[in-house]
Amino acid sequence: MVRLIEAYAEAVLATPDPESFVTARTDRIEVDLGGIPGDRHYGLMRPADVRYKHLYPRGTMIANRRQISLVSVEDNADVAGKLGVEAIMPEWLGANVLISGCPEFTLLPRGARLLFESGASLICEGENEPCIGPGEVIAEHCGGDAKLAARFVKTAQQRRGIVCSVELPGTIAAGDKVRIVLP
Amino acid sequence: MVRLIEAYAEAVLATPDPESFVTARTDRIEVDLGGIPGDRHYGLMRPADVRYKHLYPRGTMIANRRQISLVSVEDNADVAGKLGVEAIMPEWLGANVLISGCPEFTLLPRGARLLFESGASLICEGENEPCIGPGEVIAEHCGGDAKLAARFVKTAQQRRGIVCSVELPGTIAAGDKVRIVLP
Numbered sequence: 269m270v271r272l273i274e275a276y277a278e279a280v281l282a283t284p285d286p287e288s289f290v291t292a293r294t295d296r297i298e299v300d301l302g303g304i305p306g307d308r309h310y311g312l313m314r315p316a317d318v319r320y321k322h323l324y325p326r327g328t329m330i331a332n333r334r335q336i337s338l339v340s341v342e343d344n345a346d347v348a349g350k351l352g353v354e355a356i357m358p359e360w361l362g363a364n365v366l367i368s369g370c371p372e373f374t375l376l377p378r379g380a381r382l383l384f385e386s387g388a389s390l391i392c393e394g395e396n397e398p399c400i401g402p403g404e405v406i407a408e409h410c411g412g413d414a415k416l417a418a419r420f421v422k423t424a425q426q427r428r429g430i431v432c433s434v435e436l437p438g439t440i441a442a443g444d445k446v447r448i449v450l451p
Numbered sequence: 452m453v454r455l456i457e458a459y460a461e462a463v464l465a466t467p468d469p470e471s472f473v474t475a476r477t478d479r480i481e482v483d484l485g486g487i488p489g490d491r492h493y494g495l496m497r498p499a500d501v502r503y504k505h506l507y508p509r510g511t512m513i514a515n516r517r518q519i520s521l522v523s524v525e526d527n528a529d530v531a532g533k534l535g536v537e538a539i540m541p542e543w544l545g546a547n548v549l550i551s552g553c554p555e556f557t558l559l560p561r562g563a564r565l566l567f568e569s570g571a572s573l574i575c576e577g578e579n580e581p582c583i584g585p586g587e588v589i590a591e592h593c594g595g596d597a598k599l600a601a602r603f604v605k606t607a608q609q610r611r612g613i614v615c616s617v618e619l620p621g622t623i624a625a626g627d628k629v630r631i632v633l634p
Binding site: 435 | 484495496505506507511513514516560561562564566572574576577616617618619632634
């Protein structure tokens with residue numbers, strides 16, 4: 269039996285400035301097997317970072333399974349509420365797609381598929397574990413300090429969205445219906 | 452906490468005949484981001500088959516996550532016992548690596564990493580669901596009939612091994628120690 273969730277792509281975003289992870293809204297993105305061409309996370313391979321320290325020496329070139337970052341309206345609102353800030357914008361998290369309509373979005377299992385109405389499809393590679401960078405951007409926008417940034421890292425556990433890689437190259441557009449198929 | 456299993460690559464195998472899925476033992480295989488160059492399952496992309504019918508029209512070119520097939524000594528022995536045949540050889544299953552030392556190998560979760568002593572590393576993409584082809588090869592070798600082939604498909608559920616894709620290109624050699632790191 270196939271388990272299916274009907275969700276929406278409320279916004280799609282890309283990085284206009286390759287020096288920063290902060291993203292900006294756009295109408296649509298085109299993805300290929302390496303992710304979003306021109307994006308700072310684009311590539312079939314990437315250097316292993318601290319997330320892989322139990323597996324590979326830092327800098328080892330490995331398959332890139334962190335091509336695209338997705339967050340949800342519901343998870344962001346939950347984290348904002350717990351932090352006591354008005355809102356958390358997907359831009360501040362460096363997200364590429366803002367999803368709505370999928371409860372506990374960050375807990376989607378590895379191997380879940382996200383099929384976008386405009387044609388592209390992604391594979392869930394698991395939770396995007398919160399780190400301090402987005403916390404600092406939130407603090408900057410919300411008049412908070414280093415404590416708020418640190419609180420984000422703890423509070424956003426299991427609420428900071430997922431990373432995906434591309435299964436079917438194509439387009440992801442703002443307003444797309446998204447069929448999420450669980451493995 | 453990292454959960455780790457110490458296992459072994461008892462044998463490595465490749466397909467000498469691209470018309471058949473049956474494999475033959477070799478000393479070592481070299482893998483890159485598409486799998487085993489020259490192998491019938493090699494490629495960054497593959498056409499979607501019946502396994503993807505709930506996702507894509509047959510033949511749609513998608514990312515290839517079924518590059519390498521791994522089975523285990525223990526799972527094969529279990530299936531052989533239940534079928535009442537002397538042994539099931541990894542060649543008959545079209546396997547590329549025969550693992551030992553990992554209990555319930557087929558149940559490894561998606562995202563588990565297999566790090567081979569000779570340098571390459573693989574990502575588990577999940578269970579390889581049994582189909583009739585290997586069942587027919589088993590029946591042929593064991594003096595069985597179509598019933599034995601069909602019994603294999605049922606009996607080998609959760610015992611037929613896993614499919615992997617390459618995370619770190621390099622070598623996989625017969626006799627390698629394999630560190631299996633659970634997500």
